[in-house]
Amino acid sequence: MKENILVTGAANGIGAAIAELAITRGHRVLLTDVDEQAVRTRARSLGDRATGHVLDIRDPAAWDKAFDVAEAEFGGVDVLVNNAGIIHTGHAKDLSPQQHRDIVEVNLLGAITGTCTAIERMTAQGYGHIVTVCSMTAFLPLPGYATYSGTKHGLRAFHHSVAIEERDGPLDFTIIHPPTTRTGMLDQEMADPACAIAFAEKSYAPERIAVTVIDAVATKPVEVVFPPLGGRFQRIGGVFPRLMRWVIPLAEAQGLRRRAQLVAARSK
Ligand SMILES: NC(=O)c1ccc[n+]([C@@H]2O[C@H](COP(=O)([O-])OP(=O)(O)OC[C@H]3O[C@@H](n4cnc5c(N)ncnc54)[C@H](O)[C@@H]3O)[C@@H](O)[C@H]2O)c1
16 A cells, blocks of 8 residues: 655665655655755755755654644645654763753654644544564663663653543554664764674664564554564663663673774774
């Protein structure tokens, strides 16, 4: 089925890859981003089934406007992909209060506002699918990711709570947890050894994550961890704090070694 999809944070990274694949598969996409110029340029590059529109997900009025634009352009939103997110790198004690606040306002409150707007609009139209792009840090609290991981734990709890609240309504809910993905966010992490644990395991191309997201638009799974097997182990590991205190520093040491190799390879 061809859907009308609203993607947040679609100017770059995973969101841009989701938008591009959705267009390739015949869907119509409203690409939105806080960076208006970048999102309009990205949308223009994808042809006439793509439209670009500014949306700062922290702003409730901007969410209403984005749904109005989608209604005017496409007749409504069938699928919301809550993708936009940010990180400020560093250990918690080194981030400013404003940086902690920024991460919470975008990753958690922004996605909450979007989900609530979508529930109202989609319930009124009688159908809809809310897809949340979360993170494997929703299961594993990681050094260098304290507040980021906190927002992703919170986002997962919010998403599933709402899905249960809305169980008798017409909407579907999916949450997807990408692992380390090669985007601008990972470049930010590369620049700061505090985030070395991101390099402990294999990273994925944003196009690979996009396949999982766009497949989920059709199949509507409740939750997807990534990679399928390793992700299940990580999810279980997050339940045992003593195990985490032992294993995560080992993974961080591995990440520091791999990061050093990557930095050396880049400087050649
Ligand atoms: N890259 C990774 O390793 C990774 C891993 C797991 C989960 N994720 C999650 O995937 C999502 C996309 O991340 P990415 O790696 O593509 O990041 P990215 O930095 O490459 O792109 C994020 C996009 O979001 C936009 N954005 C930032 N603040 C916004 C706001 N207030 N309103 C609207 N748009 C805003 C940015 O302008 C940018 O275009 C995020 O939720 C991130 O937490 C990323």
